[in-house]
Every structure is written in C-alpha cells, then in structure tokens.
Amino acid sequence: MKGSPPVLGSAPTTEGTADGVFKEVMGAGGGEMAMGRAADREQRQFPGTAFDEEKILNLVSLEKDVDGFHPINMGNLSMRGREPLFVPCTPKGCLELLLRSGVEIVGKKAVVIGRSNIVGLPIALLLQRHHATVTIVHACTKNPERITCEADIVVTAAGVPSLIRSSWLKPGAVVIDVGTCPVEDPSAEYGYRLVGDVCYEEPLSIASAVTPVPGGVGPMTIAMLLCNTLDSAKRLYGFT
Amino acid sequence: MKGSPPVLGSAPTTEGTADGVFKEVMGAGGGEMAMGRAADREQRQFPGTAFDEEKILNLVSLEKDVDGFHPINMGNLSMRGREPLFVPCTPKGCLELLLRSGVEIVGKKAVVIGRSNIVGLPIALLLQRHHATVTIVHACTKNPERITCEADIVVTAAGVPSLIRSSWLKPGAVVIDVGTCPVEDPSAEYGYRLVGDVCYEEPLSIASAVTPVPGGVGPMTIAMLLCNTLDSAKRLYGFT
Structure with a gap:
C-alpha cells in the first residue's frame, strides 16, 4: 500500500x-x-x-x-452473472469455512435459518451461487425442524440459544452456527457467556461438523x- | 400526464x-x-x-x-426494510395473481423452479417478502419432485414442456406456470403452439389452481x- x-x-x-x-x-x-x-x-x-x-x-x-x-x-450478489465488489463479511466467512473444510455444496440441500440483510439473505444467495438448493426458514415458517432435518448444510442465524437440537438435523449434516447470545453465567469472568443457536453437545452426536460459539464464525x-x-x-x- | x-x-x-x-x-x-x-x-x-x-x-x-x-x-427488492422503485413485471404479475385469487402466502411453503434474474430470483424474493418459506429449485437440484410435492405454492419458470406432472404436486397446491415454449403443431395457425412447464390437464386433478399457457402469466x-x-x-x- x-x-x-x-x-x-x-x-x-x-x-x-x-x-x-x-x-x-x-x-x-x-x-x-x-x-x-x-x-x-x-x-x-x-x-x-x-x-x-x-x-x-x-x-x-x-x-x-x-x-x-x-x-x-x-443487487449484484443476488443476480446471476454479476459480481459484487464486496461480499458481506459473516456470510463470506461461513462460505470460507465450508469451502476450506471440503464440504460439498453443489446440489446439496441447504437451509438458512433467519433472513436478515446482514447474514440470512446473503448467505442464502452465496450458497445458491455455489449451486446448493436453498431454503430460508424464518419466524413465519411452520415446523422448521421438518425442513432443517432434510438439509445437508444448516446455517443458523436466529439468535435463539439452544434452538437447534439433534432432532432438527439429518445425520451427517454440517452446521454453521452464526447465533451469538449472552446468557447469564455467574462462574464466567463477566457474569455471562456467549452461546450460539446450537445446543452444542447434543448435535455433535449426529452432525458431521458444527462450528462452536464463540470461536467459530466470529473470527471468520x-x-x-x-x-x-x-x-x-x-x-x-x-x-x- | x-x-x-x-x-x-x-x-x-x-x-x-x-x-x-x-x-x-x-x-x-x-x-x-x-x-x-x-x-x-x-x-x-x-x-x-x-x-x-x-x-x-x-x-x-x-x-x-x-x-x-x-x-x-x-438490491432493494432483496433487502428487508427497503422498497425497490420497480418490481420486475413477470414476478409482480405472479404475485398479483396469487393475491387477487385470495391464495394465502404467509407461512406457506413455496417452491420456485428456476433461478433466472428476471423471473426465478425476483419471484422468490417477493414470496419471501410475503412471508412464505421459499425454496429455489434449479438444474443442480437432485430429485426436485420431492421438494415440489411438499409445496403449497409452485412457481415454475424452467422452460421445459410438461415438466410438472401430478406426481410433482401436493394435493391442493397452487401452480403458477411461467414457462413458455413453442412446440410443433401442424394444426396450429403458424405450425406451432405455446406450452408451459405444466402438463396442464394432468395436474388439474390434484392442484387447486393452475395458470394456463398462453393466457395466464403472459397478460399479467x-x-x-x-x-x-x-x-x-x-x-x-x-x-x-
């Protein structure tokens, strides 16, 4: 420079x-x-x-x-044949995690939980650019677990602690947890700790990969x- | 004026x-x-x-x-809280058909077949704006009929004649056919006729509504x- x-x-x-x-x-x-x-x-x-x-x-x-x-x-991110000058950072980080971990995306079913402008929408657009079949699940979706449990890739950005349990997942699914919520914890240094949307220990037994919170998507x-x-x-x- | x-x-x-x-x-x-x-x-x-x-x-x-x-x-169509100055005409027409026909969209499962900039993408964004749970199905999607047969609303813009048959649909589904393909027909005035993605007669027995081609989305x-x-x-x- x-x-x-x-x-x-x-x-x-x-x-x-x-x-x-x-x-x-x-x-x-x-x-x-x-x-x-x-x-x-x-x-x-x-x-x-x-x-x-x-x-x-x-x-x-x-x-x-x-x-x-x-x-x-x-607009350029959403349109085929166009390239945005910048891709939003968190969605770009999620994609980088998938790509660098060798997760196949083409033709896979991906479910994005949350439809915010800064995470849900752009990660859905990015996954679609990589030829996944994408469904966006949101507050109005009925029985979201019936949709997530068919997904190969789940990206969750709901901000609801412990929303995602084993029953929400297909065996072998890859889970990217974008949720970050402070919950009270008297034993923690500041009286609280950060948790994601995923009830971390439980899905570990069924998913093939889950990102931790903190230390997963945040640094990306x-x-x-x-x-x-x-x-x-x-x-x-x-x-x- | x-x-x-x-x-x-x-x-x-x-x-x-x-x-x-x-x-x-x-x-x-x-x-x-x-x-x-x-x-x-x-x-x-x-x-x-x-x-x-x-x-x-x-x-x-x-x-x-x-x-x-x-x-x-x-970009403004895709982002929540923003309003585009104009919504693309065909997707806007599809939505108008649904709204004027009293089809409930909020919380319903919608599947859009095709992800073009002029139809698939904007109709998916519009349906999501109306709080449907939207999945976009495209050329890389495996077993698309397993996805469409769970949808309350199917918007098809594949340009593949007779792609959508009864087995692709859930009973009572509403089908908007955006496909338009000329097929040879010696009995027609110009030697061809226009057909949509839907094998029109067959899904009529299972769907609650299907738009015809021509005369459905085109005039809209x-x-x-x-x-x-x-x-x-x-x-x-x-x-x-």
Missing part, C-alpha cells in the same frame, strides 16, 4: 447522532470520505433504531463498502473484514 | 449492435435519456449474447427502470409493465 492513508474505523461517532454520522461520512470537504482516497474502507456499526440505516448506507462509497451492505453490492467475520479491506485498498491503489 | 413525452419503446435498435444501444440510451445530448425527462420508461429487450447486458442495464436511469432489473432495484406481465410505466410517469410528473 502506498503511503499511509487513514482508515475510517467502526467506532461510534463522537456525536452519537444520525446527523453526526452524515457529517463524518461526508467529511468537511463535502463527500470527501465517500468520494476521495481519504480512507480504504468505510464501515459503520449501527447501534440503534435512531439511525436511518438506508440513508447512511447510501452515502457509503460503493468502492469502500467493505461490509457489502450497499444495495448495489446486494473479522478475517473477512480484513480481507475485504485489503481488496478495497488494492483496488484503490491499483494493486490488483 | 402533462404534455405528451415520447416513450422509448422496446423495439430493437435500428443499428442492432451494443454500441447502437449505448448511443440510443445515452442520446445525442450525452445521457439525455438516462438523466432527463425525455421518456417515461426505458426498456430494452436483449436479443442475444452479443449485448453486454450489465453495461446496458447500468445506463438505464433507476427512476425509469420499469423492468426492475437495475441492480439497485434488485404486460399489465404490470403498464402499471410500472404509469408509476414511473406519475413519479416523474409529481402525480404521486
């Missing part, structure tokens, strides 16, 4: 308001962050509903949308964010 | 080349069609692979993308194109 350009990090804006975010994203020079080379990546964590997520995302430069949440990136998300940031910088500085 | 603005129709460009299309879309004034009020809608039929579909679609003004194929419209597509064009003009002239 040439020089040492500043990176617009993900720390909450000092003003803590939507206007503050607009101001910071647009920069003093009027859109400098969005248009110029002042940063390699732009990433905003949305702390609450007080923020107009759509308005903020639309301000993010497509070339620096390392989270991959810009509607053009999502961070790795993919770094990967997207590097890609962004390489494109920006002509190192592609 | 104020005045009588010209409509950029869907007839193939006179030059018949990608460059010709760019020229026509961009206009003599450099992007006039894309940026100005010279047309209420912009629609391009893509006659073959000689055209760079992505390049042409990216030139179409988002506000006049009555086909709904612009990646921003597709045209109606929805007019509907999108009207919406476009109303927005353009401030009649919303």
Whole structure:
C-alpha cells in the first residue's frame, strides 16, 4: 500500500447522532470520505433504531463498502452473472469455512435459518451461487425442524440459544452456527457467556461438523473484514 | 400526464449492435435519456449474447427502470426494510395473481423452479417478502419432485414442456406456470403452439389452481409493465 492513508474505523461517532454520522461520512470537504482516497474502507456499526440505516448506507462509497451492505453490492450478489465488489463479511466467512473444510455444496440441500440483510439473505444467495438448493426458514415458517432435518448444510442465524437440537438435523449434516447470545453465567469472568443457536453437545452426536460459539464464525467475520479491506485498498491503489 | 413525452419503446435498435444501444440510451445530448425527462420508461429487450447486458442495464436511469432489473432495484427488492422503485413485471404479475385469487402466502411453503434474474430470483424474493418459506429449485437440484410435492405454492419458470406432472404436486397446491415454449403443431395457425412447464390437464386433478399457457402469466406481465410505466410517469410528473 502506498503511503499511509487513514482508515475510517467502526467506532461510534463522537456525536452519537444520525446527523453526526452524515457529517463524518461526508467529511468537511463535502463527500470527501465517500468520494476521495481519504480512507480504504468505510464501515459503520449501527447501534440503534435512531439511525436511518438506508440513508447512511447510501452515502457509503460503493468502492469502500467493505461490509457489502450497499444495495448495489446486494443487487449484484443476488443476480446471476454479476459480481459484487464486496461480499458481506459473516456470510463470506461461513462460505470460507465450508469451502476450506471440503464440504460439498453443489446440489446439496441447504437451509438458512433467519433472513436478515446482514447474514440470512446473503448467505442464502452465496450458497445458491455455489449451486446448493436453498431454503430460508424464518419466524413465519411452520415446523422448521421438518425442513432443517432434510438439509445437508444448516446455517443458523436466529439468535435463539439452544434452538437447534439433534432432532432438527439429518445425520451427517454440517452446521454453521452464526447465533451469538449472552446468557447469564455467574462462574464466567463477566457474569455471562456467549452461546450460539446450537445446543452444542447434543448435535455433535449426529452432525458431521458444527462450528462452536464463540470461536467459530466470529473470527471468520473479522478475517473477512480484513480481507475485504485489503481488496478495497488494492483496488484503490491499483494493486490488483 | 402533462404534455405528451415520447416513450422509448422496446423495439430493437435500428443499428442492432451494443454500441447502437449505448448511443440510443445515452442520446445525442450525452445521457439525455438516462438523466432527463425525455421518456417515461426505458426498456430494452436483449436479443442475444452479443449485448453486454450489465453495461446496458447500468445506463438505464433507476427512476425509469420499469423492468426492475437495475441492480439497485434488485438490491432493494432483496433487502428487508427497503422498497425497490420497480418490481420486475413477470414476478409482480405472479404475485398479483396469487393475491387477487385470495391464495394465502404467509407461512406457506413455496417452491420456485428456476433461478433466472428476471423471473426465478425476483419471484422468490417477493414470496419471501410475503412471508412464505421459499425454496429455489434449479438444474443442480437432485430429485426436485420431492421438494415440489411438499409445496403449497409452485412457481415454475424452467422452460421445459410438461415438466410438472401430478406426481410433482401436493394435493391442493397452487401452480403458477411461467414457462413458455413453442412446440410443433401442424394444426396450429403458424405450425406451432405455446406450452408451459405444466402438463396442464394432468395436474388439474390434484392442484387447486393452475395458470394456463398462453393466457395466464403472459397478460399479467404486460399489465404490470403498464402499471410500472404509469408509476414511473406519475413519479416523474409529481402525480404521486
């Protein structure tokens, strides 16, 4: 990377308001962050509903949308024959886990639990790009366990502790657990511990692989964010 | 509508080349069609692979993308909490058929056969928006009939005549047939007739409703194109 350009990090804006975010994203020079080379990546964590997520995302430069949440990136991810500039980090991490573990995806039945813009939808689109037959299960789905128990690959992002038990799974299924929920645990250092959607010990006896929480998808998300940031910088500085 | 603005129709460009299309879309004034009020809608039929579909679609003004194929419209269709300016016409027509026929969608199992950008993908996204549990079946799916026979709603856009038989369907299923294939028929006026994916007579005994081909989805597509064009003009002239 040439020089040492500043990176617009993900720390909450000092003003803590939507206007503050607009101001910071647009920069003093009027859109400098969005248009110029002042940063390699732009990433905003949305702390609450007080923020107009759509308005903020639309301000993010497509070339620096390392989270991959810009509607053009999502559109290009969903459309066949197109390539998004960035794939959202957590879904990309899930796919990387499957690919690097040698899990066959083509022609396999995959079920994604949850249909959020940041996990459920993009992981479903990614699995479909890899020619899986994908079903998205959500809050309105009746008897979801009857659908998951036929899947070769289950990606769960429900945020419901211990939702997935052995009875939900087909023998040999591969389970990617994206759920992360804090549950009280007086014996833990901070009085709580993080658990996933999978009742971890139980499905281990039936699934061929299950990712742990913490330590499974989480580190992959961070790795993919770094990967997207590097890609962004390489494109920006002509190192592609 | 104020005045009588010209409509950029869907007839193939006179030059018949990608460059010709760019020229026509961009206009003599450099992007006039894309940026100005010279047309209420912009629609391009893509006659073959000689055209760079992505390049042409990216030139179409988002506000006049009555086909709904612009990646921003597709991105906004796929993302929860967002609304595309236009929904692609055929999928919109399929949904309209279901809604106007009083078919319950929320919580129902829907299977979409085919994953094209213009039908399969957007109809799956639309059904999911209406809270169905959606599975997309495609060329890599093994034993697709085992998936379709559990569906309450089947939308088929495979383009394979007589693919869907009774054994593929659950009793009472609703079937939307988007397939259109010309098959030889010496008794027909032009020596061929159009057939859908559904072996029409057979599933009639098991399904609760099946759309005919021709005369089912086709006219709905045209109606929805007019509907999108009207919406476009109303927005353009401030009649919303």
